[in-house]
Amino acid sequence: MGISEQLQAHLQRDFHVEHFSLPASGVDRDRVRSLGPLHAVVSIGGDGTLQGVSELVLNVSDNVLPPILIVPLGTANLVAKHLKLPWRRTRDIERIGHAIEARKIVEIDACRCNGNIFLAVAGVGFDAHVVHELTRRRTGPITKGSYVIPTIDTLRAFSYPKVTVEVDGKTVHRDAPALVYVGNVREYGTGIPMLPDARSDDDLLDICILPCKTRAQAVKWMLKAATGMHVRAEGAVYVRGHKVIVDGPSPVPIQLDGEAAGHTPATIELMDVRLPFIVQ
Numbered sequence: 001m002g003i004s005e006q007l008q009a010h011l012q013r014d015f016h017v018e019h020f021s022l023p024a025s026g027v028d029r030d031r032v033r034s035l036g037p038l039h040a041v042v043s044i045g046g047d048g049t050l051q052g053v054s055e056l057v058l059n060v061s062d063n064v065l066p067p068i069l070i071v072p073l074g075t076a077n078l079v080a081k082h083l084k085l086p087w088r089r090t091r092d093i094e095r096i097g098h099a100i101e102a103r104k105i106v107e108i109d110a111c112r113c114n115g116n117i118f119l120a121v122a123g124v125g126f127d128a129h130v131v132h133e134l135t136r137r138r139t140g141p142i143t144k145g146s147y148v149i150p151t152i153d154t155l156r157a158f159s160y161p162k163v164t165v166e167v168d169g170k171t172v173h174r175d176a177p178a179l180v181y182v183g184n185v186r187e188y189g190t191g192i193p194m195l196p197d198a199r200s201d202d203d204l205l206d207i208c209i210l211p212c213k214t215r216a217q218a219v220k221w222m223l224k225a226a227t228g229m230h231v232r233a234e235g236a237v238y239v240r241g242h243k244v245i246v247d248g249p250s251p252v253p254i255q256l257d258g259e260a261a262g263h264t265p266a267t268i269e270l271m272d273v274r275l276p277f278i279v280q
């Protein structure tokens with residue numbers, strides 16, 4: 001029995017439970033609305049699944065948003081890591097059940113990039129190229145190892161295009177190659193503190209821009225970022241704001257919480273809602 005069925009069987013002792021499959025566009029929204037106020041929404045999957053669930057929750061709710069409980073089944077699970085959720089996969093059904101009953105809530109500012117919702121970190125450039133390459137080759141579920149070949153290919157082939165970054169109407173980086181990260185939580189990728197000062201409930205986006213025009217510089221920045229020291233290194237720009245525009249002379253790939261999300265120009269903004277999450 002899969003986690004969804006196990007959890008459903010467990011929760012059905014106390015709740016009416018309905019199961020919906022993503023994509024969010026395929027879910028019968030009238031059916032969800034007809035259920036009335038929801039005690040909780042359970043998102044079973046990774047950060048990509050959570051994007052779909054968040055979109056659905058925002059679309060079917062009027063004023064009060066139901067809290068989301070994440071059962072982290074993805075590869076990175078950035079939001080679950082950020083919330084320090086102690087449950088993992090199928091082992092902790094009882095614990096998940098207790099958390100849903102107790103409904104202890106932490107809120108996270110929701111962000112949008114070109115209309116797509118995300119909750120952790122948006123990347124423009126090198127990292128997004130890796131994600132796009134992985135998506136292009138992907139034939140089934142992915143693991144951390146799935147990133148190796150796309151990363152090697154990106155190191156070999158990425159051209160480090162010029163970008164310009166504007167934060168709240170002010171240009172903070174002009175027409176030069178860079179790695180650009182915009183987001184709301186410090187966790188990124190395999191847990192690297194790419195945005196070390198980010199807070200998920202301060203109504204602000206954190207923006208990190210690392211000038212980078214060669215493979216050697218990209219590797220240097222990744223090694224520095226592993227310790228969080230990159231933001232104090234020469235050339236790094238670290239600012240906060242509400243609205244970020246990344247543009248340039250040629251289209252540059254974008255990734256949102258590890259999901260491929262088109263190319264620049266990118267308009268990244270905080271939404272005027274916080275999503276409630278159930279924590280331990």
Ligand SMILES: [Mg+2]
Nearest residue numbers: 184199200204
């Ligand atoms: Mg923030």
